[in-house]
Amino acid sequence: MTRAFAIEIDQLEFGWKPRQTLLRVERFELAAGERLFLVGPSGSGKSSLLSVIAGIAPASAGDICILDQDMGALSPARRDAFRADNLGVIFQLFNLVPYLTPLENVLLPCRFSPQRRKLAMANGSLGDEGRRLLMALGLDGDVVSRPSTELSVGQQQRVAAARALIGSPGLIIADEPTSALDADSRDNFIQLLQKECEAANSALLFVSHDQALGAFFDRRVDLSEINTAGRVSA
């Protein structure tokens, strides 16, 4: 499991429609196990970049390797399977499937990825590992079995983080996960997330428009600087 890069982008171009280029990135790297803060104001091509990294959408041109796997070489179905095995995603809001309990939400990736299921069960049962992660993220026993819809936003985000972390995927993508949290729980959340990523040896791509959060990270990159699409080319 010694990989050079969690994300390696080379001459990437992307657009949802043909002949539309929303994203043009010459070079972008995220080292394995590294935690990076990506500043992405709205309109900077953030959604496009995350979709391409997650393998939801294929690149129009250029190369993108996730955990040393060339995504362009995979069929859509293989990309889905790859995502299930290697990616954890935390959204800005509404992270939970409403009809599943918090614990079931955490264990959801294990339904789709035998690999993560196996890794999660390395130290005991799936339920134990799910509860351990929730506990580590500050959610104790009582919350775990309550209906997901009754959780506060802060609690929901922690459940989402636990879900992204279960089975130790190589890359965690967090898309504005703290924008709905107050300052205290925001700081707490970021610290816990970093700590667990380190423990799981997962790389973290933390995206936010809030420059202030950059202070928590070793390295920060501004998407509007590396995305040259839409600029008047010389």
Added chain:
Amino acid sequence: MNGAIFNLALKSLGNRLFTVGLTVLAIAMSVTLFLAVDKIRTGARTSFSTTISGTDLIVGARSGSINLLLYSVFRIGDPTGAMSWESYERIAGAPGVEWAVPISLGDSHRGYRVVGTNNDYFERYRYGRDLPLAFRAGEAFGANEEGVVIGAQVASDLGYEIGTEISLSHGIGEVSFADHDEHPMLVTGILRPTGTPVDRSVHVTLEAIERIHDDVVEEDGHDEEHAYEPEQITAVFIGMEQPTLVLRLQRQVNTYPDEALSAIIPGVALMQLWEVVGAGEAAFGAISAFVILVGLISIATSLSASLNERRREMAILRAVGARPGHVFVLLVSEATAIAAAGAIAGIVLINLLFVLIAGGVQSRYGLTLASGGLSLTDMLTGVVVITSGAMMGILPARRALKNALADGLTVKL
């Protein structure tokens, strides 16, 4: 993997219990209706076709064959006319006739049809698979002109026993003002249940019928050597020595010069009856099938209506590794589960319902409703409904698939 998806589908449905419950109810009701129509149809056919057997010809005053069959065998409707005793004797004496039992209809006792006949009736009448009538208690009239033999249902409904005195009334109806109390009749026999109109019939002698219609009782009739001869009767049940002679006698009766008569072969008349009823049955069947279709469409409706509010859920599932195919399978599974719940509920409901009402329908209408667990139709209907329900899921599933592919990880809410 698909087991995991099906598990998700059930939990998702449980989360929307109210709307899903309504859809399940709609399907259950439509399945109940469809199976009720089918079971009543089958029950009616079985009851009708097992009511009479062993009788080769039925002769009565000229009328349509279905009409003659209905009033003579099923005691439905009124006789169109009478036939003379002379004709009866002529037919009974025709070559090849093994037996001929006269019956005289048109009267009632406390709402039950009265059948005037003779002792031969209890010997010759056959139902089901050539089953003879059997007495639970007592016996036929014998030589007793005031004797009465009642069907099982009459006995249990009216609480009559051997020796109970009853009086007869003219005409058919629950209440009659012309009861003849001066000549009380005596119950001499009670028949075992047959599941045919015989259960709801009161059998008396032809003499007793004559007496209801004519207050003057012919006293000299008792002294004569041979049996009593009424002036007219309603119909004759005939058994032939050889089946090959049936058609010839039928033709002879139909062209009988002295009186306008009709002869029918019960099985053939029954077939004609089914042809008439068949159109109505087909219409009912088609209507109830359409009701099921409406129920099935409501699956697609309710699932499609839920899709917009579930876009986020689909995006989450995609993010944790669900393939678009999984989203598709999820929705088809939900549709299948709804259809299965509806079909099973409907089948259980109709069978419970029929167990509850079977007794009442049997005693009131003489209709034996098929009971005793699942029929082949039940199971076939269940399979068809569940399969079609799954197909109904394809519509919303395709839309969800399209949404999932378009939304990716970033659905805006």
